[in-house]
Amino acid sequence: MYFPAKVSLSSIAIAFVCSQAISQDGTQILITNVNVFDGVNEELIENANVVVTDNLIAKVSSEPLSATNRVVIDGGGRTLMPGLIDAHWHTLYCCNPQSVIATGDILEVAVRGAIGSEGTLMRGFTSVRDVGGNSFAIKRMIDAGEIKGPRILPSGPPVTQTGGHFDYRPYQAVPSNSGDSQWYWYSVGLMAQADGVPEVTKRAREIMRMGATQLKISTGGGVSSTYDPLDVRQYTKAEIEAFVEVADTYNTYVASHVFTDEAVEIAVAAGVKSIEHGFLMSRETMELMRDNDVWLSVQPLLDDEDGFSFDDPISQQKWIDVTNGTDFTYTTAKEVGVKVAFGTDILFDPKLAERQGAFLAKLQRWYTPYEVLKMATSTNAELLELSGPRHPYQQGGLGVIAEGAYADLILVDGNPLENIDLIADPHKNFDLIMKDGKIYKNTLD
Numbered sequence: 001m002y003f004p005a006k007v008s009l010s011s012i013a014i015a016f017v018c019s020q021a022i023s024q025d026g027t028q029i030l031i032t033n034v035n036v037f038d039g040v041n042e043e044l045i046e047n048a049n050v051v052v053t054d055n056l057i058a059k060v061s062s063e064p065l066s067a068t069n070r071v072v073i074d075g076g077g078r079t080l081m082p083g084l085i086d087a088h089w090h091t092l093y094c095c096n097p098q099s100v101i102a103t104g105d106i107l108e109v110a111v112r113g114a115i116g117s118e119g120t121l122m123r124g125f126t127s128v129r130d131v132g133g134n135s136f137a138i139k140r141m142i143d144a145g146e147i148k149g150p151r152i153l154p155s156g157p158p159v160t161q162t163g164g165h166f167d168y169r170p171y172q173a174v175p176s177n178s179g180d181s182q183w184y185w186y187s188v189g190l191m192a193q194a195d196g197v198p199e200v201t202k203r204a205r206e207i208m209r210m211g212a213t214q215l216k217i218s219t220g221g222g223v224s225s226t227y228d229p230l231d232v233r234q235y236t237k238a239e240i241e242a243f244v245e246v247a248d249t250y251n252t253y254v255a256s257h258v259f260t261d262e263a264v265e266i267a268v269a270a271g272v273k274s275i276e277h278g279f280l281m282s283r284e285t286m287e288l289m290r291d292n293d294v295w296l297s298v299q300p301l302l303d304d305e306d307g308f309s310f311d312d313p314i315s316q317q318k319w320i321d322v323t324n325g326t327d328f329t330y331t332t333a334k335e336v337g338v339k340v341a342f343g344t345d346i347l348f349d350p351k352l353a354e355r356q357g358a359f360l361a362k363l364q365r366w367y368t369p370y371e372v373l374k375m376a377t378s379t380n381a382e383l384l385e386l387s388g389p390r391h392p393y394q395q396g397g398l399g400v401i402a403e404g405a406y407a408d409l410i411l412v413d414g415n416p417l418e419n420i421d422l423i424a425d426p427h428k429n430f431d432l433i434m435k436d437g438k439i440y441k442n443t444l445d
C-alpha cells in the first residue's frame with residue numbers, strides 16, 4: 001500500500017527536477033493512448049501519454065514515452081481528466097439523516113461520514129471543500145491513507161448566531177443559560193454558536209485552532225432551519241467583520257451562507273470572500289460581488305427529481321422559494337461575469353449523495369460541457385487557493401493535468417466534452433480513478 005509522504009515546500013523543486021527519474025520506491029505509472037482534458041483548455045491533448053511519479057504528474061506528452069520500469073496502463077483512447085472538486089460539500093451532513101445529525105451519537109455521525117467519504121472518492125471527486133461539520137479526524141485519516149476519501153479542506157463547525165441557520169436547538173432551548181455552549185452538537189464540533197464580537201472572535205480562533213482552512217458562517221436565513229425566515233439577516237456587520245479579521249490573521253478567508261441582496265451586500269462590505277448559495281440575489285448584487293472579487297459558490301439545486309424533502313412544511317416552502325431562484329442566478333451570474341464555483345450541498349441522504357456527479361451534469365442547462373468541467377476542476381481549485389498558507393495540499397496543483405500537479409485523475413470511457421452526461425454515472429463511465437498517485441479504481445486490467 002502506498003502512503004503519500006508529507007513533503008515540504010522546498011521539495012517541490014526537487015520533485016520537478018527529478019520528475020523523469022524513477023522515484024525512490026520505484027512508483028512510476030505510464031498512462032498511454034489517452035486524450036487529455038487538462039482542466040483549463042477546451043482543446044484535448046490527443047493521443048497523449050502521462051507519467052505519474054509517486055503522487056505527482058511528471059510528464060504529459062504527445063510523444064511516445066518509454067515504459068522502462070514503469071507500470072503501463074493503456075487508456076485505449078479514453079479521455080483523461082483531472083479529479084473533480086466539490087466546493088460546497090458536507091462530509092458529515094451529506095451522509096447522515098437529519099434526525100441522526102440532530103439527535104444522534106457523534107460516533108454514528110462520524111462512521112456514516114467516513115463511509116460517505118469513500119463513496120465521494122469513488123464518484124471521481126478527489127477534493128472537496130467541506131463547508132461545515134466536524135470533518136477533521138476523517139480528513140487526517142484519509143491523508144494518512146488509513147481510510148479512503150477525497151482531499152478535504154475543512155471549515156470545521158459552521159458558526160451561527162442565536163436563532164440563525166445553524167441553531168438547530170429545539171424551541172424550548174431559549175431563554176439561554178450558561179450551559180448552552182455545551183449543547184451536544186456544539187461540544188462535538190458539528191456546529192458552533194457565537195453572539196457579539198468578543199464571542200465571535202473567540203469561537204473563530206477556536207475553529208482555526210482545530211485546523212480549519214477557512215471559516216464558514218451564516219449571515220442570512222436558511223432552508224433546513226426552523227427559526228430563521230429567508231429574509232432575515234444574521235449577524236451585525238461588526239460581528240461579520242470580527243470573523244473576517246480572525247480569518248485574516250490566519251491568512252485565510254470567510255465563506256458565508258446567504259441568499260438575499262441586503263445580506264450579501266453587508267457580507268461583501270464586511271470582507272466575506274465566498275458567498276454560498278446566493279439564490280435570491282439581483283443582478284446588481286452580482287455585479288457588486290464581481291467588482292469586489294468575491295466568489296459565488298452556487299449549487300444546481302432545483303425542485304426536480306433530486307429535490308430535497310423536509311419533514312417541516314416551513315422548510316419545504318423555503319426550498320421552493322429558493323430553488324425558484326436557481327435558473328436566474330446561474331443565467332445572470334454568467335452574463336455578469338462573477339466568479340462561479342461548483343458545489344452540490346447534498347444533505348442528509350446517502351442515496352442522494354450518489355447523485356453528486358448527476359448534480360454536476362445539471363449545469364449543462366447553463367454552460368457548455370467544457371465550461372462545466374473547467375468549473376469543477378481548475379476553477380474550483382482556484383477558489384481553494386484562497387486558503388493561502390492554510391491550504392493543506394501545497395506540494396502540487398489541483399484541478400489540472402500538468403507537470404508538477406497532483407496525480408488526481410479520472411479516465412472516462414468516452415468524451416465528456418461531447419457528452420457531459422457521462423459524468424452523471426461515474427460507476428459505469430469512470431474506468432480509472434487515481435488520487436495522489438494511488439489507484440482506487442481500475443477496470444482496465
Ligand SMILES: [Zn+2]
Pocket residue numbers: 088090131132345
Ligand atoms: Zn451547505
